[in-house]
Structure formats: structure tokens, C-alpha cells
Amino acid sequence: MxxxxxxxxxxxxxxxxxxxxxxxxxxxxxxQVTAFLIVIGGTVGAVMLQTRPRHFLAGLQMLKWIFIPPKHDFQRLLTVLINWGQQARRGGLLALEAYIKGEKDPYVRRALQMVVDGAEPDSIRKALELEVDAFDLQARTSARIWESAGGYSPTFGILGAVMGLIHVMENLSDPSKLGAGIAVAFVATIYGVGVANLLFLPIANKLKVIIQREVSYREMLMDGMVSIANGENPRLLENRLAGYLQH
CATH class of the missing domain: 4.10.910 (30s ribosomal protein s13; domain 2)
Known part of the structure; x- marks a missing residue:
């Protein structure tokens, strides 16, 4: 949490x-229910209009990352990669086959399978890089719905305020209603600016950080698996991958 x-x-x-x-x-x-409907309903509608359905749904699902972010232990991954490197040097790349079924992450399983199958290190890197790039593009496109919402909601807040003022102008004959009517009209602006700066934009920025951490985790695994396929000394592997521990 x-x-x-x-x-x-x-x-x-x-x-x-x-x-x-x-x-x-x-x-x-x-x-004010009316102001809420104008701002939130209008914002959601605008975001849906510019987004593909799968990206919109994926962006909504990513909201849980704000409160329960994916857990990736970089130190543990480094320990695992060093162990795999030692196993491969002692028993050959086929010694890693026993670890494939025990991995829950499809990305890790594919990386292990390519190494066990004896694929060329360059081929392994290219294949894993394509997968990392695809994940990065998909995740950032989905997370962008929150950034878009942060851009649209203030505008719909102003729209709600203008609509409220139009209603006030229609009741100029009753001065007793003017003050309350104007106050209600500007609540829409508060909603639009408030949800943009307190929720939508912070959510978008935090998702970017989480996505970058996800990408770094995959890149660390990729570098480790390529090094193992090259038969690199585990100590050299440890020194080279130590930089990822800063994430």
C-alpha cells in the first residue's frame, strides 16, 4: 500500500x-451535483473520444497502481541473475531450464526460454527490447488518459460556470437569487481546477514514474540474460547491473 x-x-x-x-x-x-455532472461527465466524454477503448480501460485499471504499485525487488533480481549465471557456467545453459516453469512473469519465462534454446545474444536482446518498447508504449498511452483529463476538466469547469451565469442572467428580475446563483455557478470552476490539480495530473505523473520503474526492471533482466547467454563472469555481471539498484 x-x-x-x-x-x-x-x-x-x-x-x-x-x-x-x-x-x-x-x-x-x-x-453541487449539477456542477459535478458537467465537469466529470464532460471530461470523461472528451477523454473517451480521443482514446481507443482498450487504452481507456487499461488506463482505468492502472489507477490501482497509485495505491498498490507493482512490487519489483531489484536487489532480489540481481541475486537471481547472479545465481543463474553461476548455474549456467557450471552446468551449461540447459541447467536454467528447471527455472522456467517456476517463473510467473511471462517476460521472465520467455527470456529464460530463449537462453536455454541457445539463441544468439544479439537475437535475445532484440527480441526483449521489442517487448520492452511495446510495453512502454502501451503503458504510457494508457496512462495518458489521466493527463488528458487534467487538461480538459478546467475547461469544463469554466463551461459549467458560464452555464450557471446564464441561468443567473435569466433571473435578474429577482435580485435575492443573484448571490446564491453566482456562487453555485463558480463551484463548477472549483471542481474543474480542483480535480485536475489534486487528482488527474498527479495521478498521470505518478504513473509515469511507476512505468519507468517497470521498464527499468525489464531492462535489467534483459541485460542480465544477454550477459548469461554470452557466458559472462557473474562477478562482472554483478558490477555492471549494480546501477539498476538506484531505481
């Missing part, structure tokens, strides 16, 4: 609501 994400959301919302309370405003005045 990523506690800092939860803490950030709670802190941001609390600051907004506390500020409204300290200014003497009513928190209930910020709850």
Missing part, C-alpha cells in the same frame, strides 16, 4: 475544506 498517495489526497482535500470553513463559508455549498 502506497501510504503517501493516500496521505496526499487526504491532505489536499482537508486543506480545501478547512480553507472554506475558515473563510466562513459552508462546506455544503461546495456540493
Amino acid at each position: 502506497d501510504k503517501i498517495s493516500i496521505t496526499g489526497i487526504i491532505l489536499g482535500l482537508s486543506a480545501i475544506l478547512l480553507g472554506q470553513f475558515l473563510e466562513g463559508g459552508s462546506i455544503s455549498s461546495l456540493i
Whole structure:
């Protein structure tokens, strides 16, 4: 569980609501169903219009990464690669065949299978690089829906405010309704700017970091498997892959 994400959301919302309370405003005045429908409904519609269905659904599924990010232990991977390198030097590449079925990650299984099959190191690198690039493109395209939402929602907030002001102008004959009507109109702007800067854009930026970590993990595995296929000394392998431990 990523506690800092939860803490950030709670802190941001609390600051907004506390500020409204300290200014003497009513928190209930910020709850406007119409403004919510205009901003969120319009934003979702715009994002769906520009996105392919599979990318839209994948982007929604990636939301869970904000609170439960994928776990990748780079130190453990380094230990595993060194062990595989030692096994391959002692018993040959076929000695790694016993590890294939025990791996749950399809990417790891394919890498092991290519090494065991005796594929050329350059061929292994090219095949794994293509898979890493495909994952990176797919993940970043899917995560971009949150960045797009952060761009559209403030505009729909302004749209909601304008629609509210139009309604106010239609009731100029009743001055008692003007103040409340204007206040309600600008709640849409608060929604649009608020969800963009407190939710959508931070989510998009955090997903970029998580995706980069995923890519680095795969690149570390790729470099390790190519080194094993080349028969590289495990100690040299350890020194070369140590840089990945900074992620």
C-alpha cells in the first residue's frame, strides 16, 4: 500500500475544506451535483473520444497502481541473475531450464526460454527490447488518459460556470437569487481546477514514474540474460547491473 498517495489526497482535500470553513463559508455549498455532472461527465466524454477503448480501460485499471504499485525487488533480481549465471557456467545453459516453469512473469519465462534454446545474444536482446518498447508504449498511452483529463476538466469547469451565469442572467428580475446563483455557478470552476490539480495530473505523473520503474526492471533482466547467454563472469555481471539498484 502506497501510504503517501493516500496521505496526499487526504491532505489536499482537508486543506480545501478547512480553507472554506475558515473563510466562513459552508462546506455544503461546495456540493453541487449539477456542477459535478458537467465537469466529470464532460471530461470523461472528451477523454473517451480521443482514446481507443482498450487504452481507456487499461488506463482505468492502472489507477490501482497509485495505491498498490507493482512490487519489483531489484536487489532480489540481481541475486537471481547472479545465481543463474553461476548455474549456467557450471552446468551449461540447459541447467536454467528447471527455472522456467517456476517463473510467473511471462517476460521472465520467455527470456529464460530463449537462453536455454541457445539463441544468439544479439537475437535475445532484440527480441526483449521489442517487448520492452511495446510495453512502454502501451503503458504510457494508457496512462495518458489521466493527463488528458487534467487538461480538459478546467475547461469544463469554466463551461459549467458560464452555464450557471446564464441561468443567473435569466433571473435578474429577482435580485435575492443573484448571490446564491453566482456562487453555485463558480463551484463548477472549483471542481474543474480542483480535480485536475489534486487528482488527474498527479495521478498521470505518478504513473509515469511507476512505468519507468517497470521498464527499468525489464531492462535489467534483459541485460542480465544477454550477459548469461554470452557466458559472462557473474562477478562482472554483478558490477555492471549494480546501477539498476538506484531505481
